[in-house]
Each structure stands twice: as C-alpha cells, then as structure tokens.
Amino acid sequence: MGAIFRDVLKKLEACHHGGGLDDVRLDFSTSLNPLGPPPSILESLRSLNNFDLSSYPDTDSSTVCEEIAEHLNLSNDEILLGNGASELLFMIPLISIEAGDIAIIPSPTYGEYSHSVLMMGGEVCRHELKRENNFRMDLDSFKHDIETIKPKLVFLCNPNNPTGEYLGREEVLDILETCRTTDTLLVIDEAYADLSAKKWCSDDLIENGNLIIVRSLTKSFSCAGIRIGYLIATREIVLALKAVKIPWNVNILAQKVAITLTKEIDYLRGGVELVEREKAYLADELKRLSLNPIASDANYILVDLEGRSAASLNEKLLAKGIYLRDCTSFGLPAFVRIGIRNHEDNLRLVEALDESLKEW
Ligand SMILES: Cc1ncc(COP(=O)(O)O)c(C=O)c1O
Numbered sequence: 001m002g003a004i005f006r007d008v009l010k011k012l013e014a015c016h017h018g019g020g021l022d023d024v025r026l027d028f029s030t031s032l033n034p035l036g037p038p039p040s041i042l043e044s045l046r047s048l049n050n051f052d053l054s055s056y057p058d059t060d061s062s063t064v065c066e067e068i069a070e071h072l073n074l075s076n077d078e079i080l081l082g083n084g085a086s087e088l089l090f091m092i093p094l095i096s097i098e099a100g101d102i103a104i105i106p107s108p109t110y111g112e113y114s115h116s117v118l119m120m121g122g123e124v125c126r127h128e129l130k131r132e133n134n135f136r137m138d139l140d141s142f143k144h145d146i147e148t149i150k151p152k153l154v155f156l157c158n159p160n161n162p163t164g165e166y167l168g169r170e171e172v173l174d175i176l177e178t179c180r181t182t183d184t185l186l187v188i189d190e191a192y193a194d195l196s197a198k199k200w201c202s203d204d205l206i207e208n209g210n211l212i213i214v215r216s217l218t219k220s221f222s223c224a225g226i227r228i229g230y231l232i233a234t235r236e237i238v239l240a241l242k243a244v245k246i247p248w249n250v251n252i253l254a255q256k257v258a259i260t261l262t263k264e265i266d267y268l269r270g271g272v273e274l275v276e277r278e279k280a281y282l283a284d285e286l287k288r289l290s291l292n293p294i295a296s297d298a299n300y301i302l303v304d305l306e307g308r309s310a311a312s313l314n315e316k317l318l319a320k321g322i323y324l325r326d327c328t329s330f331g332l333p334a335f336v337r338i339g340i341r342n343h344e345d346n347l348r349l350v351e352a353l354d355e356s357l358k359e360w
Pocket of ligand 1: 216228
C-alpha cells in the first residue's frame with residue numbers, strides 16, 4: 001500500500017486540536033471571544049431560504065470581500081475569503097513552496113504552519129523562542145536567521161499562540177524589511193489580534209508586496225462552528241491564491257454570517273474589555289494557587305506547570321467537566337494554555353484547579 005502515498009506523508013500525522021469531547025462542560029482549550037457569538041449571527045442564519053440553500057454560493061465570496069474592503073479601505077481584489085483561517089494558511093505554501101524550499105517558523109507556535117509546508121515537500125527551520133526569555137521574540141536573532149537562511153517563507157503568529165506575545169508595528173516593520181531584502185514572503189497570522197487590547201492596524205503593510213495577513217472571524221466573534229477567515233495581500237498574491245483555491249470554498253451560511261459580522265465591529269470592544277478584566281483575575285488566582293502564568297497580550301494564558309504533566313492535570317480536570325489545552329503538541333508537555341472565558345466560568349475553573357491541585 002505504501003507505494004500509493006507521497007514520501008512527505010512519512011513526516012506527517014494529523015494535527016492535535018481541541019473541541020469535540022463529549023464530557024467537556026467548560027472548554028478552556030479553545031480561545032474565542034468570551035462574550036460568545038453576537039445575536040445577529042442567528043438572525044442572519046434564520047434569514048436563509050430554500051433558494052439560498054439550493055444554489056451554489058458565489059465562489060469568490062464577492063459581496064463579503066466588498067464589505068471587508070470598504071471597512072479596511074482596501075480594494076476587493078486584495079481580499080480572499082476562506083473556510084476559516086486554516087484553509088487560507090494551507091493554501092499559502094501551494095503558491096510558494098517547491099520541494100526543498102525552506103520556511104522559518106518561530107517555536108513554539110501554531111502547528112499548522114509547519115504542516116502546510118511539509119505537505120508541499122518544503123523544509124521547516126524552527127526559530128526557538130526561549131523559556132528563560134518568557135518565550136519573547138529576540139528580534140535581532142530572528143532577523144539574523146532570516147538573513148542567513150534566506151527562506152522562501154516566514155510565518156509569524158501575532159499574537160503568538162500559545163505564548164501570547166503581540167509584536168508592535170515597529171517590530172513587524174523591521175521583520176518585513178528584512179524579508180524584503182531576502183525575497184521572502186512573510187505570512188502574519190492575526191487570528192487572535194482582534195481580542196488583544198494592544199491591537200494595531202496592519203492593513204497598509206500589504207503595500208510592501210511580500211506580505212500576507214491572515215485573520216479569523218471565528219475567534220473574534222466566537223463562531224468556530226461556522227468557519228470564516230480572510231486574508232489581505234496584493235492583487236498579484238490574491239490572484240495566485242485564487243488559481244489554487246477550491247471552488248465554492250466558503251458556503252452560503254458562512255458568507256451570510258460574514259456580511260453580518262462586518263457590521264459588528266463594536267462587539268469586539270466588549271470582548272476585549274472582558275478579556276482584560278478576566279485575564280487579570282485569572283492571572284492573580286493562578287499565582288495564588290502557586291501556578292506560573294506567563295504574561296499574555298492575547299485572550300489566553302500559557303501556564304508553566306514547572307515539570308509536572310499537563311496531560312495528568314487535564315485528566316483530573318476532565319473528571320469535573322473542565323478541559324484545558326495540554327501544550328504537549330507545541331513541544332511543551334509541562335504547560336497548559338487557558339482560553340479566557342466569562343467570570344462565572346473562570347470562577348469554576350479556579351475552584352476545580354484548587355481541588356485538583358490538592359489531589360495532584
Ligand atoms: C494561530 C491560529 N491561527 C489560525 C487558527 C485557525 O482559525 P480558524 O478557526 O479561523 O480556521 C487557529 C485555531 O486555533 C490558531 O490558533
């Protein structure tokens with residue numbers, strides 16, 4: 001049977017993700033807007049009729065792109081919609097990676113970047129973020145790697161999942177300029193940026209030409225079940241991506257919801273305020289329980305269990321219906337990531353942690 005598979009499959013196995021567990025009542029393993037979905041999502045789904053359901057959706061999601069373009073002050077053809085940010089991230093190596101090409105990826109970070117590169121026969125060069133530096137990016141050393149390796153692609157998760165650092169505009173510009181000198185395509189994944197109090201506007205940076213910015217509406221508006229993401233880039237890049245895109249990639253439900261969400265920008269403000277308040281509460285409580293949270297600019301907190309097993313803590317919590325993100329698949333088996341939820345849920349987490357740690 002082996003003969004029917006490509007060689008690169010030897011390096012690949014299914015990525016680990018949260019969600020889908022029956023016993024979980026409170027899922028802290030995903031990091032979504034703690035306000036939950038805005039009510040307008042259900043209204044827009046209710047407005048669907050039989051004609052909508054039996055027609056193919058617009059393959060280019062043109063109306064959604066127009067709405068987003070107007071909002072961001074970009075042109076329609078600088079936007080591409082995806083079935084979640086994930087689909088878009090997997091499309092990028094299709095236009096850029098030939099067998100043997102190198103991508104630099106900070107580590108730890110979101111696992112799908114390396115997966116998408118390896119699938120195309122590319123090679124991944126990890127840039128280690130160091131624990132002793134709280135996993136903060138050392139900009140000089142990162143730029144040095146880019147300058148010496150001259151990779152085809154660089155992925156930057158901003159804010160970084162799972163460490164929570166959000167690089168500012170000057171730092172990103174510095175990386176972008178370095179990538180320009182090495183003819184490297186920089187991919188910035190802003191899946192969690194909307195829920196950061198430090199959010200800054202990066203839209204104009206695509207003019208540089210060697211940049212793709214990917215965003216996820218599923219995190220910002222807590223609608224992971226619907227799957228909507230978009231990217232912004234130059235027309236040339238968007239055109240290349242359209243050449244490899246699966247037809248009708250965004251279904252009619254997701255397109256309807258996306259149009260509604262472009263009018264819900266104010267909803268994000270409430271989400272960010274709640275995240276900030278609850279993040280401070282949880283960080284204090286975690287310290288009180290003698291746990292070691294790492295400062296985060298995002299809507300999740302990475303916690304260092306100092307040598308103890310994340311899997312065994314999760315097992316104890318799961319017996320109480322609570323689930324955290326065991327960070328083993330990030331290469332951090334003694335760390336958990338906690339998505340910030342509302343106060344009531346966070347109180348229950350603290351109680352459950354208190355009890356579980358006593359028995360641990
Ligand atoms: C950093 C990052 N980017 C992208 C995604 C995928 O987002 P979406 O749900 O829009 O596919 C995730 C999901 O966990 C993520 O953590």
